[in-house]
Amino acid sequence: MRFRVLMLLVGAAVFAGTAACDEALSDLTGPTPNLEPTFSSIQQEILNTTDSSGRPACINCHNGNPFVPGNFTGANAYNALVNARSFEKPNLVRVAPGDADNSYMVHKLEGGPNIVGERMPRGGGPFLTSGQMLVIRKWIADGAPNN
Amino acid sequence: MMTVLRIASLLLALTVITPRLAAAQADPAAPANSAAPAAAQAGDDDPDRDFNRSQPDFTVVNLPTTLRLPKFKSAFRVTHRFGRPLGQGDFGELAEDLFGLDSGAQIGLEYRFGLMRGLQAGIHRTSDRTIEFFTQYSLLQQADHGFGLGVIASIDGTNNFKDSYTPMIGVAVSRELGKYGAIYVEPMWVNNSNLLPSELVDHNDTIMIGVGARIRVRPTVYVVGEYVPRSGNTPGVNHGTFGIEKVAGGHTFQLNFSDGFGTTMGQLARGGTASDNWYLGFNISRKFF
Numbered sequence: 001m002r003f004r005v006l007m008l009l010v011g012a013a014v015f016a017g018t019a020a021c022d023e024a025l026s027d028l029t030g031p032t033p034n035l036e037p038t039f040s041s042i043q044q045e046i047l048n049t050t051d052s053s054g055r056p057a058c059i060n061c062h063n064g065n066p067f068v069p070g071n072f073t074g075a076n077a078y079n080a081l082v083n084a085r086s087f088e089k090p091n092l093v094r095v096a097p098g099d100a101d102n103s104y105m106v107h108k109l110e111g112g113p114n115i116v117g118e119r120m121p122r123g124g125g126p127f128l129t130s131g132q133m134l135v136i137r138k139w140i141a142d143g144a145p146n147n
Numbered sequence: 148m149m150t151v152l153r154i155a156s157l158l159l160a161l162t163v164i165t166p167r168l169a170a171a172q173a174d175p176a177a178p179a180n181s182a183a184p185a186a187a188q189a190g191d192d193d194p195d196r197d198f199n200r201s202q203p204d205f206t207v208v209n210l211p212t213t214l215r216l217p218k219f220k221s222a223f224r225v226t227h228r229f230g231r232p233l234g235q236g237d238f239g240e241l242a243e244d245l246f247g248l249d250s251g252a253q254i255g256l257e258y259r260f261g262l263m264r265g266l267q268a269g270i271h272r273t274s275d276r277t278i279e280f281f282t283q284y285s286l287l288q289q290a291d292h293g294f295g296l297g298v299i300a301s302i303d304g305t306n307n308f309k310d311s312y313t314p315m316i317g318v319a320v321s322r323e324l325g326k327y328g329a330i331y332v333e334p335m336w337v338n339n340s341n342l343l344p345s346e347l348v349d350h351n352d353t354i355m356i357g358v359g360a361r362i363r364v365r366p367t368v369y370v371v372g373e374y375v376p377r378s379g380n381t382p383g384v385n386h387g388t389f390g391i392e393k394v395a396g397g398h399t400f401q402l403n404f405s406d407g408f409g410t411t412m413g414q415l416a417r418g419g420t421a422s423d424n425w426y427l428g429f430n431i432s433r434k435f436f
Binding site for chain 2: 021022023024025028037134135142
């Protein structure tokens with residue numbers, strides 16, 4: 001009986017130490033270790049700033065410049081992305097809440113075959129990593145909330 | 148914090164396991180390999196050493212049985228899951244590839260050890276560099292309670308146990324059918340079955356209820372089968388497999404057909420490949436007692 005209690009305690013200790021095993025999001029998001037699947041985080045880490053890979057910030061160009069569609073600066077960003085019709089592909093919206101595969105922003109960032117013009121960020125990269133794209137896709141899949 | 152907890156828990160487990168291993172190595176009474184498992188060896192009255200016709204091995208195909216490993220004895224197992232889908236191409240092409248044997252395989256090597264009566268622990272490594280540590284404690288036996296019950300636990304980690312840890316805890320319930328085999332029900336909870344961070348997934352745990360059976364059709368020939376329905380994180384298809392096996396001496400030779408390559412509990416939680424793909428495989432196990 002004492003042995004069974006001991007084994008139960010050992011088992012509980014081992015399991016408690018491992019039950020919350022999880023991969024760190026920061027390991028996946030590479031050059032933007034603080035990136036999370038929220039709009040505020042994506043705006044801060046992707047739209048507004050460059051990262052250690054040398055990728056340029058989106059607002060370097062998408063800042064209200066009349067020759068570049070979409071103003072992704074500050075308070076304009078959410079409405080310019082979510083349910084906003086694409087300039088290049090008017091049959092698609094830039095971010096379709098809950099549907100990353102049909103969001104033109106995802107097509108442009110991943111370099112999908114149906115995009116018009118260059119893959120973003122323009123200039124041939126560095127592009128967003130697959131981990132960074134997973135975070136953006138998750139935010140869209142969650143309904144693209146303004147959080 | 149979690150890293151510290153993991154290291155602490157592994158050290159705790161090692162402090163329990165290491166003295167037992169040392170004791171086993173120092174045991175002069177441990178006999179050399181025997182090819183006669185059908186009866187307990189002379190002078191040894193441990194009933195765990197008797198050959199069990201209903202449960203001749205420690206696994207059905209991938210799911211554990213409730214067979215007890217004798218104290219300080221051990222067993223070894225090799226698993227192969229060949230990568231060629233059996234439904235690909237016509238029969239002639241399949242025969243040309245020797246039903247998949249010409250293709251690469253996911254190979255598993257496993258060693259288990261009886262730490263003390265009713266308690267066994269082991270390690271299983273698959274060729275995708277997953278390492279699984281597992282343990283099983285026999286709580287109830289059919290002779291006393293009408294069914295067998297074992298507590299099972301494991302943890303596997305990818306990249307040689309450096310990434311993506313997937314712990315499992317569950318029970319294995321068995322009912323032996325006289326000398327004609329046994330049936331199993333094994334509810335399990337698998338944590339962190341999704342290899343992505345929990346922030347990016349809807350489900351990070353999998354509940355599995357493994358069901359399995361081993362039926363003796365000839366004195367030393369069995370048919371085996373398993374099915375593992377899941378809920379929670381359920382990529383791929385539910386693991387299913389069936390096969391035929393021959394027990395010869397201390398060996399068990401099993402030819403099986405599976406809908407995936409998984410052999411660890413974490414791999415089973417992640418499911419097979421696709422419902423219309425089945426793969427040839429085999430298990431060979433050897434008891435060292």
